[in-house]
Amino acid sequence: MTDTPKIAVLGAGAIGCFVGGTWATTGLDVVLIGRARRAEEAAKGLHLTDYDDWEHTSFPPFTTDPSVMHDADLIVLTVKSTGTEAAAAQIGGHARAETPVLSLQNGVSNPDVLRRLLPGRTILHGTVPFNVVSEGPGRWHKATLGHIFADRHPLLHAIHHEAVGTPAELEEVDDMEPIAWGKLLLNLNNAVNALSGLTLREELSQRPYRRVLAAAMRETLELLQVAGIRPAKVGAMAPNLVPTFLSLPDVIFRPVGLRLQKIDPKARSSMADDFAEGRPSEIDMLNGEVVRLAQRLGREAPVNARLVELVRDAEAGGRRDWPARDLASAVLDPPKE
Numbered sequence: 001m002t003d004t005p006k007i008a009v010l011g012a013g014a015i016g017c018f019v020g021g022t023w024a025t026t027g028l029d030v031v032l033i034g035r036a037r038r039a040e041e042a043a044k045g046l047h048l049t050d051y052d053d054w055e056h057t058s059f060p061p062f063t064t065d066p067s068v069m070h071d072a073d074l075i076v077l078t079v080k081s082t083g084t085e086a087a088a089a090q091i092g093g094h095a096r097a098e099t100p101v102l103s104l105q106n107g108v109s110n111p112d113v114l115r116r117l118l119p120g121r122t123i124l125h126g127t128v129p130f131n132v133v134s135e136g137p138g139r140w141h142k143a144t145l146g147h148i149f150a151d152r153h154p155l156l157h158a159i160h161h162e163a164v165g166t167p168a169e170l171e172e173v174d175d176m177e178p179i180a181w182g183k184l185l186l187n188l189n190n191a192v193n194a195l196s197g198l199t200l201r202e203e204l205s206q207r208p209y210r211r212v213l214a215a216a217m218r219e220t221l222e223l224l225q226v227a228g229i230r231p232a233k234v235g236a237m238a239p240n241l242v243p244t245f246l247s248l249p250d251v252i253f254r255p256v257g258l259r260l261q262k263i264d265p266k267a268r269s270s271m272a273d274d275f276a277e278g279r280p281s282e283i284d285m286l287n288g289e290v291v292r293l294a295q296r297l298g299r300e301a302p303v304n305a306r307l308v309e310l311v312r313d314a315e316a317g318g319r320r321d322w323p324a325r326d327l328a329s330a331v332l333d334p335p336k337e
């Protein structure tokens with residue numbers, strides 16, 4: 001390895017292009033690996049912006065050829081959870097055995113999946129608390145507050161050092177588990193947002209949607225307490241306070257809640273992007289993870305289970321424009337069998 005680690009970002013979409021593209025502006029040695037459509041867009045430069053008027057055009061090398069991973073000192077994985085298995089096969093086939101992999105994917109289980117598929121390799125866990133929206137070909141906008149958290153490691157220390165002060169800043173932490181669960185709590189909104197068919201702002205402005213989210217969060221918080229896991233604060237507020245805050249009337253929530261997270265009017269959850277692109281969502285790794293946790297503890301998670309059911313139905317062609325009150329009654333007062 002030279003002084004500057006070579007970083008290969010595998011899965012260059014919203015997160016890969018924004019994070020990899022931003023790191024490249026700092027002088028970090030980054031190559032993006034992704035699909036041909038994205039390669040064509042990136043050839044003209046990636047136009048990257050954030051809510052604080054940060055703006056850069058970045059020209060990281062972009063390839064569709066996974067064999068470039070052979071030269072990498074670090075692989076940063078930014079494919080959807082549904083692509084983890086295929087990506088692991090490519091990493092196993094091309095990257096050197098000693099090259100660590102950093103998963104920046106949502107959910108708490110992708111690192112374990114990678115450990116199982118790539119035995120012996122160092123797998124690092126990270127999470128991206130902020131949203132990135134596409135603003136047209138090659139244009140990526142950081143649309144909510146936050147910075148990246150990741151395991152402590154010398155290679156990530158180099159990234160931390162270079163990326164400080166940028167919108168893709170990375171903080172190294174000693175224990176990712178509480179952070180990953182703190183992030184998963186926020187991601188329980190992905191299903192509500194995707195099922196609403198609205199932007200995050202439009203959705204979160206309506207109390208019945210927030211009631212659904214608050215119920216999914218409460219259910220998860222109770223299970224985490226039983227499991228002895230204390231989720232960390234990843235967003236603007238401590239996890240235990242969020243459900244009460246979400247339950248406030250619109251007139252109180254709207255002026256404070258939407259501003260706290262700096263939610264851009266265009267921001268939608270990544271699950272809404274999946275619906276829009278006709279791709280399978282990551283529901284199994286989000287609300288589905290809560291259902292599995294409940295099963296391991298001998299309990300139930302009816303709110304999250306119902307959201308999983310509705311998302312699966314939407315993926316199969318069912319309803320994906322639920323008005324707020326309809327979604328609240330479908331999830332919180334489901335019809336008795």
Ligand SMILES: NC(=O)C1=CN([C@@H]2O[C@H](COP(=O)(O)OP(=O)(O)OC[C@H]3O[C@@H](n4cnc5c(N)ncnc54)[C@H](OP(=O)(O)O)[C@@H]3O)[C@@H](O)[C@H]2O)C=CC1
Pocket residue numbers: 010011012013014015016033034035038078079080081083086087090104105106128129130131132133269270273279282
């Ligand atoms: N979008 C967001 O705002 C946020 C997303 N996240 C998380 O980050 C992760 C990435 O999400 P996001 O960036 O939105 O996803 P995207 O779908 O935008 O980006 C992933 C890209 O990687 C491509 N890809 C998949 N597999 C491979 C492969 N083996 N080789 C090359 N390219 C591949 C995909 O193509 P194709 O579609 O053809 O498979 C897609 O273009 C997810 O876990 C998500 O939950 C976290 C925080 C916020």
Ligand SMILES: CC(C)(CO)C(=O)C(=O)O
Pocket residue numbers: 106128129130131132144186187190268269270271
């Ligand atoms: C940033 C956040 C929580 C926004 O919904 C997200 O992780 C996603 O869209 O998947």
